[in-house]
Amino acid sequence: MPSYTEENYLKAIYKLAEAQPGTEVSTNSVAEELQTRAASVTDMLRRLSEKGLLHYTRYRGVTLSEEGRRLALLTIRKHRLWEVFLVQHLGFSWDEVHDVAEQMEHIDSDLLIRRLDEFLGHPQHDPHGDPIPTAEGVLHRPQHRLVADLRPGDKGTVVAVKNTSVSFLQYLDKLGLTLGTRLEVLDKILFDNSLEIKVHNKEKYLISAEVSRNLYVAE
Structure with missing residues (x-):
């Protein structure tokens, strides 16, 4: 190893x-x-x-190399499984888990990770919506759309974030744009490509182009 x-x-x-x-x-x-x-x-x-x-x-x-890629994906697998565990069972928020998981991902025990995966119910995604590689080092990438690519009238459910920095995740929390949030694009501002969106058919927000380029949705 x-x-x-x-x-x-x-x-x-x-x-x-x-x-x-x-x-x-x-x-x-x-x-x-x-x-x-x-x-x-x-x-x-x-x-x-x-x-x-x-x-x-x-x-x-x-x-x-093929082996190097496999080992990289197994490290990512451990990292993302630990993030799921920290959020679901230890009360961590999605902006708190990265640094802790960075340390735990290096635990060298195939049995532990196999039991962890079973305990968690074989999750497919981590708390940020990133896919979890399989035990064989295979990564299945879902076909999501960036909010930036939506047009007025388009709707979607937030399923992943591209930017996982603490400040960005905390900003999304303030807007209520967490995973599972339903949103609709109301208008696109041509001046700076910012978007006016409606969240949960209630609150309206104006989000920057930078934010829209870091949010993924599925229909």
Whole structure:
């Protein structure tokens, strides 16, 4: 099994690769994501390459190998299962779970994670609406729409958030735009692409284009 640090690297590379599919992940972007020095990143990438967990070419970038991608997804699986547990059984709110789950995701026990998954009833999504990878390291991506892509008159149910920062989640709480919230787009402001929406057929809000680009809905 990879070490704590190696798991963090694999997960970071996976996240960066997903944000820009089809391109190699640069050393500098990994360093920025993990808030460390580029020289340290280079040393770790060489080590992970020697273990067959990624393909690294100096000055070009890095891509995960099939095994590296599988291990990254298993780390993500543990993280998201722990987030579900923290929210459903320990009373954490969705803006409080990330840092705790970051620590718990490195527990090396297949039996524990299997029992955790069974205890939770095999959840498909974490508290932010992100899909939970299977035990085999497979991720099924649902087809959701961004609120930014809706037109006046369109309706949908909030099913996921793209931005999981504490400040953004707390802002959504204030508006009542949590998962499961039903909304309708009333108007789109051409000046700045902000949207006027109605929540639960009652309250009306004006949300910025930035907010609308970080909310997913399903019909």
